[in-house]
Amino acid sequence: MADSEKLDNQRLKNFKNKGRDLEVQVVHIWRRRRRPLFLAAAAAPFAASFASWLPCDVSMRRQRTEVVVELRKNKRDEHLLKRRNVPHEDICEDSDVDGDFRSNATSDNQGVQLSAVQAARKLLSSDRNPPIDDLIKSGILPILVHCLDRDDNPSLQFEAAWALTNIASGTSEQTQAVVQSNAVPLFLRLLHSPHQNVCEQAVWALGNIIGDGPQCRDYVISLGVVKPLLSFISPSIPITFLRNVTWVMVNLCRHKDPPPPMETIQEILPALCVLIHHTDVSILVDTVWALSYLTDAGNEQIQMVIDSGIVPHLVPLLSHQEVKVQTAALRAVGNIVTGTDEQTQVVLNCDALSHFPALLSHPKEKINKEAVWFLSNITAGNQQQVQAVIEAKLVPMIIHLLNKGDFGTQKEAAWAISNLTISGRKDQVAHLIEKQVIPPFCNLLTVKDAQVVQVVLDGLSNILKMADDEAETIANLIEECGGLEKVEQLQNHENEDIYKLAYEIIDQFFSSDDVVLKYLPPAAGCGILRRALKGNASRNRKRQRCCGEAPRSEQTCSRSDETVNASIKKKKHCYKDLESEQPVSKPPRSRCKTPVYI
Numbered sequence: 136m137a138d139s140e141k142l143d144n145q146r147l148k149n150f151k152n153k154g155r156d157l158e159v160q161v162v163h164i165w166r167r168r169r170r171p172l173f174l175a176a177a178a179a180p181f182a183a184s185f186a187s188w189l190p191c192d193v194s195m196r197r198q199r200t201e202v203v204v205e206l207r208k209n210k211r212d213e214h215l216l217k218r219r220n221v222p223h224e225d226i227c228e229d230s231d232v233d234g235d236f237r238s239n240a241t242s243d244n245q246g247v248q249l250s251a252v253q254a255a256r257k258l259l260s261s262d263r264n265p266p267i268d269d270l271i272k273s274g275i276l277p278i279l280v281h282c283l284d285r286d287d288n289p290s291l292q293f294e295a296a297w298a299l300t301n302i303a304s305g306t307s308e309q310t311q312a313v314v315q316s317n318a319v320p321l322f323l324r325l326l327h328s329p330h331q332n333v334c335e336q337a338v339w340a341l342g343n344i345i346g347d348g349p350q351c352r353d354y355v356i357s358l359g360v361v362k363p364l365l366s367f368i369s370p371s372i373p374i375t376f377l378r379n380v381t382w383v384m385v386n387l388c389r390h391k392d393p394p395p396p397m398e399t400i401q402e403i404l405p406a407l408c409v410l411i412h413h414t415d416v417s418i419l420v421d422t423v424w425a426l427s428y429l430t431d432a433g434n435e436q437i438q439m440v441i442d443s444g445i446v447p448h449l450v451p452l453l454s455h456q457e458v459k460v461q462t463a464a465l466r467a468v469g470n471i472v473t474g475t476d477e478q479t480q481v482v483l484n485c486d487a488l489s490h491f492p493a494l495l496s497h498p499k500e501k502i503n504k505e506a507v508w509f510l511s512n513i514t515a516g517n518q519q520q521v522q523a524v525i526e527a528k529l530v531p532m533i534i535h536l537l538n539k540g541d542f543g544t545q546k547e548a549a550w551a552i553s554n555l556t557i558s559g560r561k562d563q564v565a566h567l568i569e570k571q572v573i574p575p576f577c578n579l580l581t582v583k584d585a586q587v588v589q590v591v592l593d594g595l596s597n598i599l600k601m602a603d604d605e606a607e608t609i610a611n612l613i614e615e616c617g618g619l620e621k622v623e624q625l626q627n628h629e630n631e632d633i634y635k636l637a638y639e640i641i642d643q644f645f646s647s648d649d650v651v652l653k654y655l656p657p658a659a660g661c662g663i664l665r666r667a668l669k670g671n672a673s674r675n676r677k678r679q680r681c682c683g684e685a686p687r688s689e690q691t692c693s694r695s696d697e698t699v700n701a702s703i704k705k706k707k708h709c710y711k712d713l714e715s716e717q718p719v720s721k722p723p724r725s726r727c728k729t730p731v732y733i
């Protein structure tokens with residue numbers, strides 16, 4: 136490294152403790168280098184302050200932008216490295232496996248063989264982009280799988296299992312290569328190893344394989360993974376090991392096309408009933424996500440969860456101090472209320488609605504969105520359930536989010552209001568009018584989302600029809616807030632259903648017979664009305680979360696924003712536990728004492 140660069144780096148290291156003349160120092164170094172500057176993470180808080188000191192000509196501004204971009208990139212790279220937290224000595228070692236690797240890995244000398252397998256494991260663990268495909272092509276898999284069978288050498292078993300874990304954390308093709316090498320039966324046998332580290336590493340590897348998809352999941356289940364896995368759940372198990380076991384249980388519950396076998400769900404539910412009382416946040420989060428995946432599969436699975444008796448312990452988690460727990464619990468109970476009215480009532484009987492004032496006013500928008508989605512399925516229930524929402528004083532909060540929430544939340548609020556106009560009694564719909572629902576409801580008639588527009592038109596039509604003698608008053612409210620003009624414009628909408636709904640409203644509540652005949656033949660008008668009403672009657676008002684809708688990760692998982700996710704299903708073995716809202720399903724992991732959440 137050049138002397139000038141060493142001097143610059145030394146100055147940068149001192150930024151955190153030397154606030155004096157920081158901007159001048161940065162500008163001085165930055166000008167002299169004339170290239171993107173690598174800033175230490177400690178300098179990040181000062182980036183905004185020194186930016187105003189930089190020259191303002193176009194060229195200098197461009198370079199200043201490059202500095203900020205480089206700063207962000209380096210900070211991101213540092214975070215990713217911390218996420219994996221690979222030991223420094225592993226990074227510094229030569230990552231190439233020499234040409235004698237195959238012969239060394241099959242050597243009769245146990246020390247030579249262990250060193251060769253360990254070198255492969257380090258290569259798979261230390262690089263941000265490990266050459267998994269190259270190693271597979273080199274013929275490493277049969278060697279590593281054979282090492283799993285060496286009960287006389289547990290260290291070799293551990294290193295081989297670790298390497299295979301990280302190969303299985305890759306793409307589906309790479310995971311399939313591990314499966315096709317006949318590693319799964321050996322991993323299952325290692326679950327009975329007397330050496331705990333070997334046992335835990337086998338659990339980890341199986342978790343990555345199960346997380347690849349329903350086909351791998353069902354294959355591993357068919358070989359008998361559930362009973363030995365659940366046998367690890369005991370007070371004596373180390374917390375890090377239990378976290379891994381719980382994470383594998385999440386992957387066993389994941390995927391609904393097809394869902395896990397009913398027998399497997401029956402076996403897992405008693406364990407989840409135990410783990411939901413655990414004080415470790417990571418274990419609790421994974422437990423609740425497992426329940427959310429099970430309840431996402433259909434009414435039969437929902438009933439199995441209800442019959443297990445876990446719902447009264449699940450609902451209080453809606454007010455847990457950890458947002459990650461709240462998020463998972465909200466998704467789980469939200470899935471339950473997509474079921475029958477009887478299944479929905481089980482959740483309400485646990486005083487679920489008392490938790491929703493805080494959820495609807497939560498600072499995180501995705502929590503607001505999920506909470507309103509939950510309530511939209513309550514207002515799609517029977518009149519007693521609608522009344523429960525009203526008595527909990529949640530309608531004004533829904534209307535507030537209809538008016539002020541982000542668009543995703545507004546969309547869910549529109550569903551909640553529209554469903555109430557269908558399910559509710561006249562006095563319950565009148566409660567909406569009393570709480571000033573008309574103006575924010577009509578404001579959504581101009582959005583680009585055709586589904587939202589149709590939901591709002593349905594709601595307005597239902598309100599007007601139920602108003603009877605007060606229909607003229609409601610019509611005046613709609614006109615005064617500009618809603619009538621919006622409805623009139625929607626008669627030109629490209630979506631035929633929207634056009635028909637808009638015409639029906641104008642026809643029935645805002646036009647004389649003369650005007651109607653002037654614009655549309657009577658026969659056509661009658662046909663439009665019949666089809667519109669049929670559409671309203673057949674629309675499914677209880678809605679499960681779809682991939683395109685909100686947060687497992689926000690995997691990016693089956694149901695994320697998103698959130699949540701996308702949810703990562705495979706985990707690479709590393710050292711430090713990272714937090715996330717949804718359990719990763721198959722994250723790359725370099726050796727780690729606890730599961731990694733991305």
